[in-house]
């Protein structure tokens with residue numbers, strides 16, 4: 001079943017001379033993890049806002065085409081209804097903080113309070129979200145007296161407690177160190193196993209290669225590429241359009257130029273694929289086992 005369907009969407013911000021998104025069509029199936037990549041200004045955040053209904057209800061402007069979020073036509077609905085279907089974690093975690101709560105715990109409870117959920121259920125959900133995002137020790141702290149990475153974990157927790165069917169994440173690891181980044185991707189994987197659907201804008205290509213089911217590359221508001229991580233992330237079009245590529249693809253491409261990488265073997269995007277290409281299946285299995 002499709003959780004998100006976008007048909008021929010073109011969107012222009014009020015003050016902008018040209019559309020931020022041009023003729024976008026895509027479908028996201030239940031339980032799928034779709035990653036959106038692209039250079040700065042390519043339209044990743046705009047697509048996230050659209051998928052969660054913030055376009056057109058928070059950012060106004062001109063929208064053409066149709067967006068169905070969990071079956072609800074977003075133009076015909078409002079944010080109060082749409083938050084029950086889709087949750088958005090902002091690119092800048094500071095924008096997510098309500099500004100009205102004194103502790104991280106209260107901050108994470110904020111969205112739930114408006115849903116009229118029983119106290120016990122609320123507490124269980126909050127404790128679980130604190131544990132999943134590894135911030136149980138921050139519960140009593142002020143949401144403002146935190147590092148950017150800690151705020152990013154709080155922002156994620158405050159959306160996870162809402163248990164949206166569609167979780168939209170706009171570069172949720174931009175302020176996290178490599179370990180924190182890997183932890184967040186593992187939380188996302190656990191969420192998809194529970195049936196949550198994920199749309200994530202992300203520029204960390206190696207994690208996208210490892211975790212995403214499908215990838216879309218945006219370029220100047222248009223879909224440039226769409227396919228499996230292996231197909232999209234090794235495309236020579238990406239560096240041409242200012243999108244980074246994984247270091248494993250870089251190394252293999254160099255090796256190919258030197259005649260050290262078989263022309264028959266697809267270029268790798270992950271470490272395990274690179275090892276398989278260079279050294280065979282046994283070595284790749286060892287890498288997978290170690291990860």
Ligand SMILES: Nc1ncnc2c1ncn2[C@@H]1O[C@H](COP(=O)(O)OP(=O)(O)OP(=O)(O)O)[C@@H](O)[C@H]1O
Nearest residue numbers: 013015016020038039040041042043044045046047
């Ligand atoms: N609030 C806004 N008002 C007007 N134009 C905007 C607004 N936000 C974004 N834009 C424009 O829309 C286009 C797409 O921007 P968007 O923020 O979606 O890109 P992005 O891929 O998320 O970039 P980044 O990697 O920097 O986060 C850009 O040309 C940008 O200047």
Ligand SMILES: [Mg+2]
Nearest residue numbers: 044045046091
């Ligand atoms: Mg952005």
